[in-house]
Amino acid sequence: MVAARITVNGKETPIAPDAPHTFVLDFLRERGLTGTKEGCAEGECGACSVLVARPGVNKPTDWVAVNACLVPAAALDGQEIITSEGLATAGEPGLPPTLHPVQEEMAVRGGSQCGYCTPGFICSMASEYYRPDRCAHTDSASDADSAENADAEHGPNGFDLHSLSGNLCRCTGYRPIRDAAFAVGAPTEDDPLAQRREQAAPEPAATAYTQDGSTFLRPRTLAEATQLLRERPEAVVVAGSTDWGVEVNIRSRRAECVIAIDRLPELRELRVESDHIEIGAAVTLTEIERRLDGSVPLLAELFPQFASRLIRNSGTLGGNLGTGSPIGDSPPVLLALEASLLLADADGEREVPLAEYFTGYRQSVRRPDELIRAVRIPLPLSPVAAFHKIAKRRFDDISSVAVAFALEIEDGIVRKARIGLGGVAATPIRALATEAALEGKPWDAETVEAAAQVLRAQGTPMSDHRASSEYRAAMLGKSLLKLHAETTEAVSS
Numbered sequence: 001m002v003a004a005r006i007t008v009n010g011k012e013t014p015i016a017p018d019a020p021h022t023f024v025l026d027f028l029r030e031r032g033l034t035g036t037k038e039g040c041a042e043g044e045c046g047a048c049s050v051l052v053a054r055p056g057v058n059k060p061t062d063w064v065a066v067n068a069c070l071v072p073a074a075a076l077d078g079q080e081i082i083t084s085e086g087l088a089t090a091g092e093p094g095l096p097p098t099l100h101p102v103q104e105e106m107a108v109r110g111g112s113q114c115g116y117c118t119p120g121f122i123c124s125m126a127s128e129y130y131r132p133d134r135c136a137h138t139d140s141a142s143d144a145d146s147a148e149n150a151d152a153e154h155g156p157n158g159f160d161l162h163s164l165s166g167n168l169c170r171c172t173g174y175r176p177i178r179d180a181a182f183a184v185g186a187p188t189e190d191d192p193l194a195q196r197r198e199q200a201a202p203e204p205a206a207t208a209y210t211q212d213g214s215t216f217l218r219p220r221t222l223a224e225a226t227q228l229l230r231e232r233p234e235a236v237v238v239a240g241s242t243d244w245g246v247e248v249n250i251r252s253r254r255a256e257c258v259i260a261i262d263r264l265p266e267l268r269e270l271r272v273e274s275d276h277i278e279i280g281a282a283v284t285l286t287e288i289e290r291r292l293d294g295s296v297p298l299l300a301e302l303f304p305q306f307a308s309r310l311i312r313n314s315g316t317l318g319g320n321l322g323t324g325s326p327i328g329d330s331p332p333v334l335l336a337l338e339a340s341l342l343l344a345d346a347d348g349e350r351e352v353p354l355a356e357y358f359t360g361y362r363q364s365v366r367r368p369d370e371l372i373r374a375v376r377i378p379l380p381l382s383p384v385a386a387f388h389k390i391a392k393r394r395f396d397d398i399s400s401v402a403v404a405f406a407l408e409i410e411d412g413i414v415r416k417a418r419i420g421l422g423g424v425a426a427t428p429i430r431a432l433a434t435e436a437a438l439e440g441k442p443w444d445a446e447t448v449e450a451a452a453q454v455l456r457a458q459g460t461p462m463s464d465h466r467a468s469s470e471y472r473a474a475m476l477g478k479s480l481l482k483l484h485a486e487t488t489e490a491v492s493s
Contacts (some may be wrong), residue, residue, distance in 0.1 A: 004077040004209045007202075008033070009086030018217035020074050020209055020258060021248050024050065027073035028083060035084035035119040036068050038308045039168070041249040043067040043242055044396065045118040046167030049140070051082040051127055053201045058132040061201040063128035064286070064313045067166070070245030071314065074216035075238070075260050078205030082193065083333035087126055101187075102126050105180035113171035118375060121177060122186055123166045124310065128163035129184055130193060144476040155182030165395045166308025204263030215257045216317060222266035226371060228259055233368035235259045239267075239282050240314030242307075243323050266344075267318065267373060270317035277378050280344075281318025281372040288308040289315070296377065298404060301387040302333045308396040318372040321354075323364035324427070327399055331358075331428030332388055335420030337377045337406035341366075345452065382406035384487055386481045399423050399466035403479040407438070409487075412446070414438045424459030424472055431458045434480070448484040452477040 004015040008028070018027055020256045028036045039045035048068040056062035058380065063082070076099040087100035091342045099107065102125045112118040128134065135158035153161045159181045169177065181424055187194035207218035217235075219225040229235060235257040238244045247253040261267055267282035270291050277296065289312070306312060319331045321341065331354070340353045343366055354375075357364050384407040391397040402422035408415045417438040419431035437451040459474035 002205070003038065004074055004205075004207055006073065006076045006078075007080040009082055009475075012025065015073050015077065015209065018073055019212045020055070020072060020214045020275060021254055022425060023245065023249070024048075024068040024071045024073050024081070026077060028068065033085055035115055036117060038069055039117070039120075041069050042246045043070050043166070044168070044309075045117070045120070045163075046124060046308070046310055047117050049120040049123040049167065049310055051123050052076065053080040056132065059197040060199055061197045062132070063127050063130045063197070065124045065163070065310055066314050067242070067310050069249065070241050072216060072241060072245075072258070072260075073240075074207060074209045074258075075218070075241065075262070077207040077209065077218065078409045079202050080127045082123075082126075087193075088120065100126065101184055102129050102180070103158040105183045105316075106177070109180045110176040111172060117167060117169045117171075121164065121169065122282075123236075124164050124167050125181055125184070126193075127313075128159055128181070130187060130197065131163075132159075132197065134158040134160075134186075155183060155187075157182060159184065162395075164306060165310045166310030174205060175470045179188060201219065202237045207260070214255065215445070216260065217257065218260040218263070222264050222344060222371070222373065225259060225261055225264060226344055227370065229345045229371065231368045232257050232259075237261055237322070237371065238317045239319045240311075242311050242315045244321060259319075261371060262316070267371075269374070271381075276369045277377045277379065279317060279377070281374055282316050283324075285312035285315050285317070287302050296337070296381060298333050298337060298381075298385040298387055301385070302329060303405075305329065305387070305389045305395065317375050321357070321375070322366070322372055323477065324358060324364050326361065326425060326427050327402070327423045328428065329389065329399060329402055329422065332402045332404040332420035332422040334375060334377070335428060335430050336385070336406040336418045338418055339375050339377045340404075341372050342374045342376060343367075345370045349373060355430050361426040363427075382408045382418065384409055384483075386483050386486065390467075390479075390480065398466065401461075401472050401475045401479075403476065405480075405483050407443075409443050412442050412444075414441055414443050419432050419455070421476070422457055423467075424476065425459040426460070429459055431455055431476075434458060443484070443488070445484070452480045455480050 005012050037047035039047035047068040049065045050068045051063045053061050054064045088097040091097050197420045206220045209216045236255040237259050239262040262282050267280045269280045271278045294300045320328045340351050342349050386405045388403045389399045390401040391399045404420040415436040422428045437454045443445040456473045456477040461469040463469045
Protein backbone atom coordinates (compact mmCIF):
# COMPACT_ATOMS: atom_id res chain seq x y z
CA MET A 1 0.00 0.00 0.00
CA VAL A 2 1.27 3.49 -0.90
CA ALA A 3 2.65 5.46 2.03
CA ALA A 4 0.12 7.88 3.54
CA ARG A 5 0.59 11.41 2.19
CA ILE A 6 -1.30 14.72 2.15
CA THR A 7 -0.98 17.41 -0.51
CA VAL A 8 -0.43 20.63 1.46
CA ASN A 9 -0.47 23.90 -0.49
CA GLY A 10 0.30 21.95 -3.65
CA LYS A 11 3.16 19.88 -2.21
CA GLU A 12 2.88 16.19 -1.30
CA THR A 13 3.89 15.63 2.32
CA PRO A 14 4.26 12.25 4.06
CA ILE A 15 2.20 11.73 7.21
CA ALA A 16 4.88 9.60 8.86
CA PRO A 17 6.34 9.73 11.45
CA ASP A 18 3.26 11.24 13.12
CA ALA A 19 1.06 8.94 15.20
CA PRO A 20 -2.44 8.00 13.97
CA HIS A 21 -3.96 10.21 16.66
CA THR A 22 -1.97 13.28 15.54
CA PHE A 23 -4.37 15.89 14.25
CA VAL A 24 -3.89 18.04 11.16
CA LEU A 25 -3.19 21.09 13.35
CA ASP A 26 -0.04 19.57 14.89
CA PHE A 27 0.90 17.90 11.61
CA LEU A 28 1.03 21.31 9.94
CA ARG A 29 2.76 23.18 12.74
CA GLU A 30 5.47 20.52 13.03
CA ARG A 31 6.23 21.21 9.37
CA GLY A 32 6.60 24.96 9.84
CA LEU A 33 3.07 26.03 8.80
CA THR A 34 2.41 27.93 12.01
CA GLY A 35 -0.36 30.14 10.66
CA THR A 36 -2.74 27.41 11.84
CA LYS A 37 -3.29 28.07 15.56
CA GLU A 38 -4.64 26.13 18.53
CA GLY A 39 -7.08 28.05 20.67
CA CYS A 40 -9.54 25.63 22.23
CA ALA A 41 -8.66 22.16 20.86
CA GLU A 42 -12.36 21.29 20.69
CA GLY A 43 -13.69 22.96 17.56
CA GLU A 44 -15.17 26.10 19.09
CA CYS A 45 -12.78 28.92 18.25
CA GLY A 46 -11.87 28.28 14.59
CA ALA A 47 -8.27 29.49 14.94
CA CYS A 48 -7.16 26.21 13.38
CA SER A 49 -9.36 26.17 10.27
CA VAL A 50 -7.93 25.01 6.94
CA LEU A 51 -9.42 24.30 3.51
CA VAL A 52 -9.96 20.75 2.25
CA ALA A 53 -10.88 19.80 -1.34
CA ARG A 54 -14.11 17.81 -1.05
CA PRO A 55 -16.66 16.50 -3.58
CA GLY A 56 -18.82 19.52 -4.41
CA VAL A 57 -22.56 20.10 -4.25
CA ASN A 58 -22.71 22.37 -7.31
CA LYS A 59 -19.25 21.80 -8.79
CA PRO A 60 -16.89 18.81 -8.92
CA THR A 61 -14.92 20.24 -5.97
CA ASP A 62 -15.77 22.51 -3.05
CA TRP A 63 -13.15 24.16 -0.86
CA VAL A 64 -14.48 23.28 2.58
CA ALA A 65 -13.22 24.82 5.82
CA VAL A 66 -12.70 22.35 8.69
CA ASN A 67 -11.27 22.39 12.20
CA ALA A 68 -7.70 21.12 11.87
CA CYS A 69 -7.63 20.45 15.63
CA LEU A 70 -10.22 17.67 15.26
CA VAL A 71 -9.26 15.88 12.03
CA PRO A 72 -6.61 13.13 12.28
CA ALA A 73 -3.86 13.71 9.72
CA ALA A 74 -4.26 10.07 8.65
CA ALA A 75 -7.90 10.83 7.75
CA LEU A 76 -6.65 13.11 4.97
CA ASP A 77 -4.46 10.49 3.32
CA GLY A 78 -4.51 11.23 -0.41
CA GLN A 79 -6.38 14.51 0.11
CA GLU A 80 -5.56 18.15 -0.65
CA ILE A 81 -5.52 20.97 1.89
CA ILE A 82 -4.77 24.68 1.74
CA THR A 83 -3.59 26.63 4.77
CA SER A 84 -3.60 30.38 5.29
CA GLU A 85 -0.01 30.45 3.99
CA GLY A 86 -1.11 28.74 0.77
CA LEU A 87 -3.72 31.34 -0.14
CA ALA A 88 -1.23 34.05 -1.02
CA THR A 89 0.49 33.98 -4.44
CA ALA A 90 4.29 33.86 -4.54
CA GLY A 91 5.81 37.10 -5.81
CA GLU A 92 8.88 37.76 -7.91
CA PRO A 93 12.24 36.83 -6.32
CA GLY A 94 12.98 39.22 -3.51
CA LEU A 95 9.42 40.51 -3.34
CA PRO A 96 6.70 39.54 -0.82
CA PRO A 97 3.81 37.35 -1.95
CA THR A 98 0.61 38.86 -3.31
CA LEU A 99 -2.18 38.69 -0.78
CA HIS A 100 -5.32 36.72 -1.53
CA PRO A 101 -8.40 38.99 -1.94
CA VAL A 102 -9.73 37.80 1.42
CA GLN A 103 -6.42 38.55 3.11
CA GLU A 104 -6.27 41.95 1.41
CA GLU A 105 -9.73 42.97 2.63
CA MET A 106 -8.99 41.81 6.17
CA ALA A 107 -5.82 43.91 6.15
CA VAL A 108 -7.18 47.14 4.74
CA ARG A 109 -10.36 47.08 6.85
CA GLY A 110 -8.65 46.45 10.17
CA GLY A 111 -9.97 42.92 10.57
CA SER A 112 -6.83 41.77 12.37
CA GLN A 113 -5.37 43.09 15.62
CA CYS A 114 -3.39 40.60 17.68
CA GLY A 115 -3.57 38.28 14.65
CA TYR A 116 -3.98 35.02 16.55
CA CYS A 117 -7.41 34.17 15.16
CA THR A 118 -6.82 35.81 11.77
CA PRO A 119 -5.53 32.79 9.79
CA GLY A 120 -8.56 30.77 10.86
CA PHE A 121 -10.93 33.57 9.86
CA ILE A 122 -9.09 33.83 6.55
CA CYS A 123 -9.61 30.13 5.75
CA SER A 124 -13.28 30.13 6.76
CA MET A 125 -13.81 33.31 4.76
CA ALA A 126 -12.01 31.81 1.75
CA SER A 127 -14.31 28.78 1.85
CA GLU A 128 -17.31 31.10 1.56
CA TYR A 129 -15.49 33.20 -1.05
CA TYR A 130 -15.22 30.11 -3.26
CA ARG A 131 -18.75 28.82 -2.61
CA PRO A 132 -20.05 28.32 -6.18
CA ASP A 133 -23.62 29.50 -5.54
CA ARG A 134 -22.62 32.64 -3.64
CA CYS A 135 -24.35 35.48 -5.47
CA ALA A 136 -21.46 37.91 -5.79
CA HIS A 137 -22.93 40.89 -7.64
CA THR A 138 -20.46 43.57 -6.64
CA ASP A 139 -16.72 44.01 -6.84
CA SER A 140 -16.96 47.59 -5.68
CA ALA A 141 -15.72 48.42 -2.21
CA SER A 142 -17.99 51.47 -2.07
CA ASP A 143 -21.04 49.30 -2.77
CA ALA A 144 -19.90 46.72 -0.23
CA ASP A 145 -19.47 49.39 2.42
CA SER A 146 -23.14 50.21 2.25
CA ALA A 147 -25.23 47.15 3.10
CA GLU A 148 -28.70 48.70 2.79
CA ASN A 149 -29.74 45.94 0.39
CA ALA A 150 -28.58 43.09 2.65
CA ASP A 151 -29.77 41.72 5.98
CA ALA A 152 -27.54 41.60 9.05
CA GLU A 153 -26.20 38.14 8.24
CA HIS A 154 -25.78 38.38 4.45
CA GLY A 155 -23.74 40.87 2.51
CA PRO A 156 -24.60 42.53 -0.81
CA ASN A 157 -21.97 40.22 -2.31
CA GLY A 158 -23.91 37.14 -1.14
CA PHE A 159 -21.49 36.42 1.70
CA ASP A 160 -23.19 34.39 4.46
CA LEU A 161 -21.85 35.34 7.89
CA HIS A 162 -22.90 31.93 9.20
CA SER A 163 -19.76 30.67 7.45
CA LEU A 164 -17.82 32.46 10.22
CA SER A 165 -20.00 31.29 13.12
CA GLY A 166 -17.26 28.90 14.28
CA ASN A 167 -14.54 31.58 14.43
CA LEU A 168 -14.04 33.65 17.57
CA CYS A 169 -12.12 36.90 18.02
CA ARG A 170 -11.51 38.86 21.23
CA CYS A 171 -9.98 41.98 19.68
CA THR A 172 -11.95 43.49 16.83
CA GLY A 173 -15.56 43.44 17.94
CA TYR A 174 -16.21 41.62 14.65
CA ARG A 175 -17.42 44.61 12.63
CA PRO A 176 -14.16 45.04 10.66
CA ILE A 177 -14.23 41.31 9.93
CA ARG A 178 -17.81 41.56 8.72
CA ASP A 179 -16.87 44.58 6.60
CA ALA A 180 -14.07 42.58 5.00
CA ALA A 181 -16.41 39.66 4.33
CA PHE A 182 -19.01 41.92 2.72
CA ALA A 183 -16.37 43.63 0.57
CA VAL A 184 -14.88 40.64 -1.26
CA GLY A 185 -15.90 40.23 -4.87
CA ALA A 186 -16.03 37.14 -7.06
CA PRO A 187 -12.96 34.99 -7.85
CA THR A 188 -11.25 35.95 -11.09
CA GLU A 189 -11.10 33.54 -14.01
CA ASP A 190 -7.38 32.96 -13.51
CA ASP A 191 -7.71 32.21 -9.78
CA PRO A 192 -6.08 28.76 -9.41
CA LEU A 193 -8.27 27.73 -6.47
CA ALA A 194 -11.40 28.75 -8.39
CA GLN A 195 -10.18 26.76 -11.38
CA ARG A 196 -9.51 23.76 -9.13
CA ARG A 197 -13.25 23.54 -8.39
CA GLU A 198 -13.84 22.36 -11.97
CA GLN A 199 -11.82 19.17 -11.42
CA ALA A 200 -12.92 16.20 -9.35
CA ALA A 201 -11.92 16.07 -5.72
CA PRO A 202 -9.39 13.36 -4.79
CA GLU A 203 -10.84 9.91 -4.29
CA PRO A 204 -10.50 8.71 -0.69
CA ALA A 205 -7.42 6.55 -0.31
CA ALA A 206 -7.72 3.14 1.28
CA THR A 207 -5.51 3.59 4.32
CA ALA A 208 -3.76 1.22 6.71
CA TYR A 209 -1.42 3.43 8.71
CA THR A 210 0.32 2.05 11.79
CA GLN A 211 2.69 4.01 14.00
CA ASP A 212 3.62 3.81 17.69
CA GLY A 213 1.38 0.79 18.25
CA SER A 214 -1.80 2.44 16.93
CA THR A 215 -3.54 1.85 13.61
CA PHE A 216 -5.73 4.05 11.43
CA LEU A 217 -7.81 2.18 8.85
CA ARG A 218 -9.91 3.48 5.98
CA PRO A 219 -11.72 0.60 4.21
CA ARG A 220 -12.85 0.92 0.62
CA THR A 221 -16.39 -0.42 1.03
CA LEU A 222 -19.11 -0.92 3.61
CA ALA A 223 -18.53 -4.68 3.40
CA GLU A 224 -14.88 -4.19 4.33
CA ALA A 225 -15.82 -1.85 7.16
CA THR A 226 -18.36 -4.20 8.74
CA GLN A 227 -15.95 -7.12 8.45
CA LEU A 228 -13.27 -5.07 10.19
CA LEU A 229 -15.72 -4.25 12.98
CA ARG A 230 -16.56 -7.94 13.38
CA GLU A 231 -12.86 -8.69 13.73
CA ARG A 232 -12.09 -5.63 15.88
CA PRO A 233 -15.25 -4.65 17.78
CA GLU A 234 -13.18 -2.52 20.15
CA ALA A 235 -12.18 -0.16 17.33
CA VAL A 236 -13.27 3.49 17.45
CA VAL A 237 -15.38 4.43 14.41
CA VAL A 238 -15.04 8.03 13.18
CA ALA A 239 -16.70 10.05 10.44
CA GLY A 240 -16.18 13.79 10.94
CA SER A 241 -14.24 13.16 14.17
CA THR A 242 -15.90 16.20 15.77
CA ASP A 243 -16.66 14.14 18.92
CA TRP A 244 -13.66 11.81 18.99
CA GLY A 245 -11.29 14.71 18.36
CA VAL A 246 -12.43 16.37 21.58
CA GLU A 247 -11.97 13.10 23.50
CA VAL A 248 -8.38 12.83 22.27
CA ASN A 249 -7.49 16.48 22.87
CA ILE A 250 -9.26 17.22 26.13
CA ARG A 251 -9.48 13.80 27.80
CA SER A 252 -6.28 12.33 26.33
CA ARG A 253 -8.15 9.30 24.97
CA ARG A 254 -6.21 6.98 22.70
CA ALA A 255 -7.32 4.00 20.63
CA GLU A 256 -5.36 1.04 19.37
CA CYS A 257 -7.48 1.07 16.21
CA VAL A 258 -9.53 3.80 14.51
CA ILE A 259 -11.73 3.00 11.52
CA ALA A 260 -12.73 5.91 9.26
CA ILE A 261 -16.07 5.57 7.47
CA ASP A 262 -16.60 9.17 6.33
CA ARG A 263 -15.94 8.49 2.64
CA LEU A 264 -17.61 5.08 2.24
CA PRO A 265 -19.76 5.35 -0.93
CA GLU A 266 -22.61 3.36 0.64
CA LEU A 267 -22.82 5.89 3.47
CA ARG A 268 -22.61 8.95 1.20
CA GLU A 269 -25.92 8.66 -0.65
CA LEU A 270 -28.90 10.99 -0.28
CA ARG A 271 -32.08 9.86 -2.04
CA VAL A 272 -35.60 11.28 -2.13
CA GLU A 273 -38.14 8.55 -2.91
CA SER A 274 -41.92 8.75 -3.19
CA ASP A 275 -42.50 7.61 0.39
CA HIS A 276 -39.26 8.46 2.20
CA ILE A 277 -35.98 10.36 2.24
CA GLU A 278 -32.83 8.35 2.89
CA ILE A 279 -29.77 10.20 4.13
CA GLY A 280 -26.45 8.36 4.29
CA ALA A 281 -24.87 8.36 7.73
CA ALA A 282 -21.64 9.92 6.42
CA VAL A 283 -23.17 12.78 4.42
CA THR A 284 -22.03 15.93 6.20
CA LEU A 285 -24.59 18.27 7.73
CA THR A 286 -23.60 21.04 5.33
CA GLU A 287 -24.10 18.71 2.36
CA ILE A 288 -27.53 17.66 3.66
CA GLU A 289 -28.50 21.29 4.21
CA ARG A 290 -27.50 22.34 0.70
CA ARG A 291 -28.78 19.28 -1.13
CA LEU A 292 -32.20 19.25 0.55
CA ASP A 293 -32.38 23.06 0.16
CA GLY A 294 -35.22 23.56 2.64
CA SER A 295 -37.42 20.69 1.42
CA VAL A 296 -37.52 19.33 4.99
CA PRO A 297 -38.43 22.46 6.98
CA LEU A 298 -37.66 20.93 10.37
CA LEU A 299 -34.12 20.08 9.28
CA ALA A 300 -33.80 23.52 7.70
CA GLU A 301 -34.57 25.04 11.13
CA LEU A 302 -32.11 22.72 12.83
CA PHE A 303 -29.00 23.28 10.74
CA PRO A 304 -28.27 26.97 11.45
CA GLN A 305 -28.51 26.19 15.18
CA PHE A 306 -26.37 23.05 15.04
CA ALA A 307 -22.89 24.02 16.29
CA SER A 308 -21.05 26.08 13.64
CA ARG A 309 -20.42 25.90 9.91
CA LEU A 310 -16.96 24.48 10.61
CA ILE A 311 -18.48 21.62 12.60
CA ARG A 312 -21.31 21.08 10.11
CA ASN A 313 -18.71 20.83 7.34
CA SER A 314 -17.39 17.65 9.00
CA GLY A 315 -20.13 16.41 11.33
CA THR A 316 -22.71 13.84 10.24
CA LEU A 317 -26.11 12.58 11.36
CA GLY A 318 -24.61 9.13 11.83
CA GLY A 319 -22.00 10.49 14.19
CA ASN A 320 -24.46 12.64 16.13
CA LEU A 321 -26.72 9.64 16.66
CA GLY A 322 -23.89 7.18 17.18
CA THR A 323 -22.55 9.01 20.23
CA GLY A 324 -25.92 8.56 21.94
CA SER A 325 -25.68 11.95 23.65
CA PRO A 326 -28.92 13.09 25.33
CA ILE A 327 -28.17 16.69 24.29
CA GLY A 328 -27.41 16.11 20.61
CA ASP A 329 -29.41 18.49 18.43
CA SER A 330 -30.48 16.09 15.69
CA PRO A 331 -32.26 13.34 17.72
CA PRO A 332 -35.23 15.51 18.82
CA VAL A 333 -35.79 16.61 15.22
CA LEU A 334 -35.49 13.09 13.83
CA LEU A 335 -37.81 11.76 16.55
CA ALA A 336 -40.44 14.32 15.56
CA LEU A 337 -39.97 13.26 11.92
CA GLU A 338 -40.52 9.59 12.93
CA ALA A 339 -37.16 8.64 11.45
CA SER A 340 -35.69 5.17 11.53
CA LEU A 341 -32.08 4.00 11.31
CA LEU A 342 -30.64 1.39 8.97
CA LEU A 343 -28.03 -0.59 10.91
CA ALA A 344 -25.58 -2.65 8.86
CA ASP A 345 -23.28 -5.52 9.84
CA ALA A 346 -21.33 -8.11 7.91
CA ASP A 347 -24.48 -10.19 7.34
CA GLY A 348 -26.87 -7.48 6.17
CA GLU A 349 -28.90 -4.70 7.72
CA ARG A 350 -31.95 -4.05 9.86
CA GLU A 351 -34.25 -1.07 10.31
CA VAL A 352 -34.86 0.32 13.80
CA PRO A 353 -37.27 3.17 14.62
CA LEU A 354 -35.28 5.97 16.25
CA ALA A 355 -37.84 6.00 19.08
CA GLU A 356 -36.63 2.47 19.96
CA TYR A 357 -32.93 3.07 19.34
CA PHE A 358 -31.76 4.68 22.60
CA THR A 359 -31.72 2.41 25.66
CA GLY A 360 -29.82 4.46 28.26
CA TYR A 361 -27.24 7.19 28.73
CA ARG A 362 -25.05 6.94 25.61
CA GLN A 363 -26.38 3.44 25.03
CA SER A 364 -28.40 2.04 22.16
CA VAL A 365 -29.55 -1.17 20.49
CA ARG A 366 -26.66 -0.89 17.99
CA ARG A 367 -24.21 -3.75 18.47
CA PRO A 368 -20.42 -3.19 18.45
CA ASP A 369 -20.16 -4.83 15.01
CA GLU A 370 -22.88 -2.63 13.47
CA LEU A 371 -22.72 0.72 11.71
CA ILE A 372 -25.46 3.26 11.12
CA ARG A 373 -25.73 3.14 7.34
CA ALA A 374 -28.52 5.67 6.81
CA VAL A 375 -31.34 7.67 8.35
CA ARG A 376 -34.76 7.18 6.77
CA ILE A 377 -37.47 9.86 7.08
CA PRO A 378 -40.99 8.88 6.00
CA LEU A 379 -43.03 11.04 3.63
CA PRO A 380 -45.25 13.03 3.51
CA LEU A 381 -44.05 15.47 6.15
CA SER A 382 -46.29 17.06 8.74
CA PRO A 383 -47.00 20.63 7.58
CA VAL A 384 -46.60 22.38 10.96
CA ALA A 385 -43.02 22.05 12.20
CA ALA A 386 -40.69 23.92 14.52
CA PHE A 387 -37.39 23.41 16.31
CA HIS A 388 -36.76 25.35 19.51
CA LYS A 389 -33.26 25.27 20.97
CA ILE A 390 -32.74 26.87 24.36
CA ALA A 391 -29.06 27.67 24.92
CA LYS A 392 -26.89 30.38 26.46
CA ARG A 393 -25.66 31.52 23.04
CA ARG A 394 -27.70 31.93 19.89
CA PHE A 395 -25.25 29.91 17.78
CA ASP A 396 -22.39 27.48 18.34
CA ASP A 397 -23.58 26.25 21.72
CA ILE A 398 -24.81 23.08 23.41
CA SER A 399 -28.51 23.12 24.14
CA SER A 400 -29.99 23.20 27.62
CA VAL A 401 -33.28 22.02 26.13
CA ALA A 402 -34.19 21.15 22.55
CA VAL A 403 -37.77 20.62 21.38
CA ALA A 404 -38.93 19.58 17.90
CA PHE A 405 -42.57 19.65 16.81
CA ALA A 406 -44.25 18.06 13.80
CA LEU A 407 -48.05 18.50 13.73
CA GLU A 408 -50.88 17.85 11.32
CA ILE A 409 -53.74 20.28 11.94
CA GLU A 410 -56.87 19.98 9.83
CA ASP A 411 -59.99 22.15 10.23
CA GLY A 412 -58.57 23.43 13.51
CA ILE A 413 -58.11 19.93 14.97
CA VAL A 414 -54.77 18.32 15.77
CA ARG A 415 -54.89 15.10 13.75
CA LYS A 416 -51.33 14.04 14.53
CA ALA A 417 -48.61 15.25 16.89
CA ARG A 418 -45.01 14.17 17.14
CA ILE A 419 -42.70 15.88 19.65
CA GLY A 420 -39.01 15.10 20.19
CA LEU A 421 -37.14 16.26 23.28
CA GLY A 422 -33.45 16.60 24.14
CA GLY A 423 -31.73 17.61 27.35
CA VAL A 424 -34.49 16.46 29.70
CA ALA A 425 -33.65 12.77 30.22
CA ALA A 426 -30.80 10.27 29.97
CA THR A 427 -31.72 9.82 26.31
CA PRO A 428 -33.53 11.85 23.66
CA ILE A 429 -37.23 10.99 24.02
CA ARG A 430 -40.63 11.35 22.41
CA ALA A 431 -43.14 13.37 24.46
CA LEU A 432 -45.79 10.65 24.17
CA ALA A 433 -48.10 11.97 26.89
CA THR A 434 -48.11 15.44 25.36
CA GLU A 435 -48.79 14.01 21.91
CA ALA A 436 -51.80 12.17 23.33
CA ALA A 437 -52.99 15.36 25.05
CA LEU A 438 -53.01 17.17 21.69
CA GLU A 439 -54.29 14.61 19.20
CA GLY A 440 -57.98 14.83 18.42
CA LYS A 441 -58.28 18.17 20.25
CA PRO A 442 -58.81 21.65 18.82
CA TRP A 443 -55.64 23.69 18.29
CA ASP A 444 -56.75 26.43 20.68
CA ALA A 445 -55.44 28.16 23.77
CA GLU A 446 -57.28 25.85 26.18
CA THR A 447 -55.90 22.66 24.62
CA VAL A 448 -52.40 24.04 24.31
CA GLU A 449 -52.27 25.31 27.89
CA ALA A 450 -53.37 21.92 29.19
CA ALA A 451 -50.89 20.11 26.96
CA ALA A 452 -48.13 22.53 28.02
CA GLN A 453 -48.69 21.44 31.63
CA VAL A 454 -48.23 17.84 30.52
CA LEU A 455 -45.11 18.74 28.55
CA ARG A 456 -43.55 20.42 31.57
CA ALA A 457 -43.65 17.07 33.37
CA GLN A 458 -42.10 15.04 30.54
CA GLY A 459 -38.69 13.49 31.11
CA THR A 460 -36.48 13.71 34.17
CA PRO A 461 -34.55 16.96 33.73
CA MET A 462 -31.51 17.50 35.93
CA SER A 463 -29.74 20.59 37.20
CA ASP A 464 -26.24 21.36 35.94
CA HIS A 465 -24.11 24.36 34.96
CA ARG A 466 -26.26 24.98 31.86
CA ALA A 467 -29.70 25.08 33.51
CA SER A 468 -31.68 23.96 36.53
CA SER A 469 -34.26 21.19 36.30
CA GLU A 470 -36.99 23.74 37.03
CA TYR A 471 -35.83 25.96 34.18
CA ARG A 472 -35.73 23.04 31.77
CA ALA A 473 -39.27 21.99 32.73
CA ALA A 474 -40.52 25.55 32.36
CA MET A 475 -38.94 25.87 28.91
CA LEU A 476 -40.72 22.75 27.72
CA GLY A 477 -44.11 24.27 28.48
CA LYS A 478 -43.16 27.68 27.09
CA SER A 479 -42.01 26.02 23.88
CA LEU A 480 -45.47 24.65 23.13
CA LEU A 481 -47.10 28.00 23.96
CA LYS A 482 -44.65 29.70 21.62
CA LEU A 483 -45.47 27.26 18.81
CA HIS A 484 -49.19 27.95 19.25
CA ALA A 485 -48.64 31.70 19.17
CA GLU A 486 -46.49 31.40 16.03
CA THR A 487 -48.84 29.09 14.13
CA THR A 488 -52.38 30.11 15.10
CA GLU A 489 -52.63 32.79 12.46
CA ALA A 490 -51.13 30.57 9.76
CA VAL A 491 -53.38 27.60 10.60
CA SER A 492 -56.56 29.70 10.70
CA SER A 493 -55.84 31.55 7.45
